[in-house]
Amino acid sequence: MISESEHTDAPGRGGTRIQSVARACQLLLWLADKRYGATAKEIAFAHRLTLPTTYHLLNTLVDQGLLAKDEERRFVLGHSSAIVAEAYLRASSVPETLLVAIGELAEQTHEVVSLADWYDEEIRILASVEGTNVLRVAQIMNAPYEDAHARANGKLLLAYAWPQLRRAYIRRHPPRRRTPATICDVRQLEAELERIRHRGCAYDEEEFAEGLSCVAAPLLDNGQIIASIAVSSPADRFAASRDELTAAVTGMAKSVRFGRLAGTAGRMVSPA
Numbered sequence: 001m002i003s004e005s006e007h008t009d010a011p012g013r014g015g016t017r018i019q020s021v022a023r024a025c026q027l028l029l030w031l032a033d034k035r036y037g038a039t040a041k042e043i044a045f046a047h048r049l050t051l052p053t054t055y056h057l058l059n060t061l062v063d064q065g066l067l068a069k070d071e072e073r074r075f076v077l078g079h080s081s082a083i084v085a086e087a088y089l090r091a092s093s094v095p096e097t098l099l100v101a102i103g104e105l106a107e108q109t110h111e112v113v114s115l116a117d118w119y120d121e122e123i124r125i126l127a128s129v130e131g132t133n134v135l136r137v138a139q140i141m142n143a144p145y146e147d148a149h150a151r152a153n154g155k156l157l158l159a160y161a162w163p164q165l166r167r168a169y170i171r172r173h174p175p176r177r178r179t180p181a182t183i184c185d186v187r188q189l190e191a192e193l194e195r196i197r198h199r200g201c202a203y204d205e206e207e208f209a210e211g212l213s214c215v216a217a218p219l220l221d222n223g224q225i226i227a228s229i230a231v232s233s234p235a236d237r238f239a240a241s242r243d244e245l246t247a248a249v250t251g252m253a254k255s256v257r258f259g260r261l262a263g264t265a266g267r268m269v270s271p272a
Contacts, residue, residue: 105249155204205235212232214230
């Protein structure tokens with residue numbers, strides 16, 4: 001909780017702290033966990049702040065692009081927060097060779113390219129690059145990662161995971177229907193994952209979202225999967241260039257040479 005009686009001086013902690021900056025940072029971190037944002041009143045109540053103080057902090061963060069207001073006047077993360085997050089990923093998690101690879105693939109295909117891996121037995125998107133044809137795909141890719149059973153990157157990582165990791169993930173995240181094309185039966189999903197291992201790539205053809213399709217391929221290091229790379233596009237354009245996009249993403253995946261990603265579950269995953 002943020003207390004309005006906090007002191008700005010912290011002599012025992014190596015120097016002065018700015019109270020307003022600390023409050024603003026805590027509000028920003030709190031909102032980062034709120035998928036649908038929050039109103040000023042909700043934020044003030046949660047942090048025991050007066051409403052005027054809350055508005056001063058929120059408006060300052062909005063001015064800097066770290067927060068934004070949606071149509072319902074709820075405060076959500078702004079575009080500058082994405083810049084900070086992407087910079088952190090580039091600096092701490094994603095080798096430069098992989099960033100170059102997804103950039104080249106986006107330039108080659110003119111579509112959205114994303115990179116995903118395992119982290120703490122969950123799947124995460126590491127980075128995504130917009131192509132020149134991007135519509136609403138980038139917003140979908142940057143959302144919290146859910147429904148791996150219905151997504152190309154997710155299915156690819158599940159297919160190559162050790163069986164115990166895969167089963168544990170599916171127990172925590174039971175397959176649910178996203179579209180009429182979504183595979184929800186666990187036995188059917190296992191059969192699909194076997195097909196993915198056999199052909200070396202995964203497809204999501206309007207399984208996660210109607211109008212959106214995707215193909216993913218594994219980035220392997222000494223036979224172990226390190227990450228998944230995928231190309232996404234509107235379904236009609238994907239259908240017209242399915243073979244070309246598949247060749248592009250599998251070719252790029254095979255050409256990449258890199259060290260292990262920091263934090264990746266490389267010891268836990270392997271071609272099954």
